[in-house]
Amino acid sequence: MIHPRPAGQHTVRRHNCALVLGAIAESSGLSRAGVAASTGLTKATVSTLVDRLAAASLVRDEGPQRRDGPGRRGTSLSLNPDGPHGLGVEIAVDHVATCLVDLTGQVRWSRVSPAANRAQSPGRVLGRVAKAVAAALAEAARRGVVVGGAGVAVPGLVEASTGLLRRAPNLGWQDVDVPAELRARAGLESVEVLVGNEANLAAYAELQAGGHDGVRDFVHVSGEIGIGAGLVLGGELYDGTRGFGGELGHFPVSSRGPECSCGARGCLERLAAQEAILERAAAPDLPSLLGALESGERKAVAAVRAAARPLGTALSSVLNLLDVPAVVLGGTYARLHPWLAEPLREELTRRVLGAPWSPIDVLCSPLGTEAAVRGAAASAVRTIVADPDTFIAASGRA
Amino acid sequence: MIHPRPAGQHTVRRHNCALVLGAIAESSGLSRAGVAASTGLTKATVSTLVDRLAAASLVRDEGPQRRDGPGRRGTSLSLNPDGPHGLGVEIAVDHVATCLVDLTGQVRWSRVSPAANRAQSPGRVLGRVAKAVAAALAEAARRGVVVGGAGVAVPGLVEASTGLLRRAPNLGWQDVDVPAELRARAGLESVEVLVGNEANLAAYAELQAGGHDGVRDFVHVSGEIGIGAGLVLGGELYDGTRGFGGELGHFPVSSRGPECSCGARGCLERLAAQEAILERAAAPDLPSLLGALESGERKAVAAVRAAARPLGTALSSVLNLLDVPAVVLGGTYARLHPWLAEPLREELTRRVLGAPWSPIDVLCSPLGTEAAVRGAAASAVRTIVADPDTFIAASGRA
Incomplete structure (x- = not known):
């Protein structure tokens, strides 16, 4: 019979391994001594763990660290882009x-x-x-x-x-x-x-991509078949106690609106998702709509403006509730940003109670439908x- | 000229003072040794700081701690209820x-x-x-x-x-x-x-009161003149990046509703706050309404049910967005809980997408209008x- 190691030892190594890799992930280019300083572990422990992480291709040793002062140069550690x-x-x-x-x-x-x-x-x-x-x-x-x-x-x-x-x-x-x-x-x-x-x-990808000058609080919204939202609060994805958070598609925008698959009437999704915009613009698909928008066709521009209104109604309630300063348009909405952003910002500015004291940003996701x-x-x-x-x-x- | 102390020393004492008082606040009855263990400070440092805190009436020394084993008994420290x-x-x-x-x-x-x-x-x-x-x-x-x-x-x-x-x-x-x-x-x-x-x-008070079996995620909502909401997420009050969070009163419930002071139509506040309920029930004030409800007068019961509908519409959007499992009725709504909770829960269950997998609680604040x-x-x-x-x-x- 093989005696298992004491649980504590496993747990400690696991914890320290994560601590070391986390330090390297957070500031690429650290030396072993730098990792020791930032984690509080001894240099010997750090060296053992770095060797373990390097053997698994998780960490790469990028050679001598630049250093202006005297003393032995540490080597520069980073996450290994050729690792897993x-x-x-x-x-x-x-x-x-x-x-x-x-x-x-x-x-x-x-x-x-x-x-x-x-x-x-x-x-x-x-x-x-x-x-x-x-x-x-x-x-x-x-x-x-x-x-x-x-x-x-x-x-x-x-x-x-x-x-x-x-x-x-x-x-x-x-x-x-x-x-x-x-x-x-x-x-x-x-x-x-x-x-x-x-x-x-998608909101998590947007956060990881880290654009928008470090905005750490935003609602990411995209509108393909359904309308999806993701909340980033204080630099973290917030998805609720069960992971069901960020549902915006069935936000009730108009009590007279069309019936929705959820059983209610006038859900945002029925009024502002891609399908509704295409229908109003009489465009067969997204490329045609974009072409029409680029050549300034009034019907297409009006269809996007018409979607901005219910979208702004729903998002202004989100912003009134959560007091986040920015909306990031993703997916199809990112493609529509040049025509959608301004009418949306107008609607938000009109409805968000805190808008007079700090402007609301309507940003464009660089990730598009890949988010x-x-x-x-x-x-x-x-x-x-x-x-x-x-x-x-x-x-x-x- | 008096030389100021080095800033570092001030800062460290300030930090450690807060650490010690925090430990005592978190688990009342700790000994000095217990505080040292839970904060990582030396016993000597803890003793000095406890003396400082006790001299300012912040901490009370409640005499020997109960202890079953041998050895010197520590004294039991707690926040001083006769302090500031x-x-x-x-x-x-x-x-x-x-x-x-x-x-x-x-x-x-x-x-x-x-x-x-x-x-x-x-x-x-x-x-x-x-x-x-x-x-x-x-x-x-x-x-x-x-x-x-x-x-x-x-x-x-x-x-x-x-x-x-x-x-x-x-x-x-x-x-x-x-x-x-x-x-x-x-x-x-x-x-x-x-x-x-x-x-x-009010939501913060509800969190501090700590009722409801340790529910750490909830929306607290009360409806006096306006309708106010407060969000508690993961055991912390969430009030947004500027402190403007939790605004629910101007949630657009009905595009045909009455005009609101904010310029929009059909805001929740106009349809579900105390004034709207009293008007519909033809009751001059809250005590009369409560009397009518207690004697089962249909008009009063119907007025409360009528408010449950827009309130449920707005709150279901909040719950779809934030995926929190509970609504706490405060203020006037706490008084109306016996008549309001059930129709509200029905509306939420119908509209919240995640409801089929975990029931939604509609709880009653014990704090009422004092919150x-x-x-x-x-x-x-x-x-x-x-x-x-x-x-x-x-x-x-x-």
Whole structure:
């Protein structure tokens, strides 16, 4: 019989491993001595752990650190961009997207495959997703990198405690265990698979991308088939006690509005999502709408302005409630930003009670429709960086 | 010339003082050795600081700690209920309230004076408030306790960075520096005076009161003249980047509703606050309404049910956005809880997307209309406990 190590020792190493990697992630270029200083661990402990992290390709030693004073030069440590990658997957109503993101957050590869997933059975759609995942894994193998974790973005309510996709109205799904299905179908048995709401993951990607001069409080909103929102409060994604937070699509905008799939009338989603704008502009698809907008066609411009009104009504309530200073337009709304931002800002300025004392920013996401799949991959990377010891143990077993 | 102490020493003592008092506040009954263990400070440092805190009446030594094992018994330390009190003040449209709260959070004295403050000049109202404050200070003097700080609850937008009451629509005020006015008028020169929104302070009081089996995420909502909400997320009051958070009164409920003072139509406040309920029930005042409800008069019951609908519409959007599991009814709504809770819960259950997977609680605040003034006093107490050194220095100077 092999005696297991005392639990305490495991736990301490796990904790310290995460502490060291966290310090390196936070300020790239630290020396071992710098890591010791910022974590409070001894240099000997740091050296042992850095060796362990480097052996697992999590950390890279970039040679002598620049230094102006005298004394021995430390070497410069950073997250290893050729180390394990995070796999991002997005299951949308009209496409499946995949991407590979390295430890530093850079997208190294991505692919989008159109797919008619609306009202298809989970089995059929997850079969498609499994194929896309297999292609991404093959690409990772070709590049000689390990996939250290996967994140899946889905258009529905994901319960944090169980990981179940409780309800995805636009797919017509209920109670699907997406990680379990993908582990079984797509050869993801040995890595952790996380699942999250696409709008929350898009907001997370926006936060990670870190644009907008360090704005740490914002609502990220995008309007493809549904309207998704994600809240970033104090530099953290806020998704509520069960992970159901950020639902804005069924905000009641007009008691006389059209009926919605949720049973209510006049939901924001029915009045301001892509479909409603296209219909009002009499445009067959988004490229046509954008073309019409660029050539200044009045009907197209008016359709975007008409969407700004209900969107502004809903967002002004969010801003009155949460007092955040910025809205970030993502997805389709990012493409519409040149025409949407100003009427939206007017509506917000009119309705937000605190607007007279600080202007509201309506910003444009640089990530566009890729945000959700990037956020999914970034959440997988975060899991590795937050608990490298578990990743190392799992790769040893694999 | 007297050389000032090095800044570092001041800062360290200030920090350690707060650490020690915080440890005692968190678990009453600790010994000096227990405080040392939980703070990581040496026993000698702890003893010096406890002596300092006890000399300022912040900490009380309650004699030998119960202990089953052998060895010297430590003494049991706790916050001193006869130490400095926090003064709470509420400026409402129809009354001025004051109270004294001790360091442990107990209300030791309170008074409510009816006052017709609506559309009165700040000067006139603050004159009334100064009189109420003078009575509270006299009461503190009679009891032999020091007032260590004051908190003022106001029905409007308070900008955190400046402390200015930017706008109080129901009072008709703009840009009033309430703390400065009260310091000058009410003999509060030597204590810190904080000001905050009444709904946020009511939610803070609810959190401090700690009922409801430790629910750490809730929306507190009350509906007197306006409708005020306060958000508690993860056990902390959340009031946004500027302190303007929690505004729910102007939530657009019905595009056909009556005009509101804010310029929009169909605001929640016009449809579900006390005045709207009384009007629909044809009741002259709240006691009459409660009487009618208790004798089961249909018109009164229907009026409350009618308010549940717009209130549920607005709150379901809040719950969809924030995914918090509970609504706490405060103020007038707490009095109406027996008739309001069930129709409200029905409306929320119908509209909140996550409701099928965990029921929504509609709880009743035990604090009633006293919540805001209690929260104001509690915020003053928190300031003392969070930074006792500043309080001690100020009392030395006074």
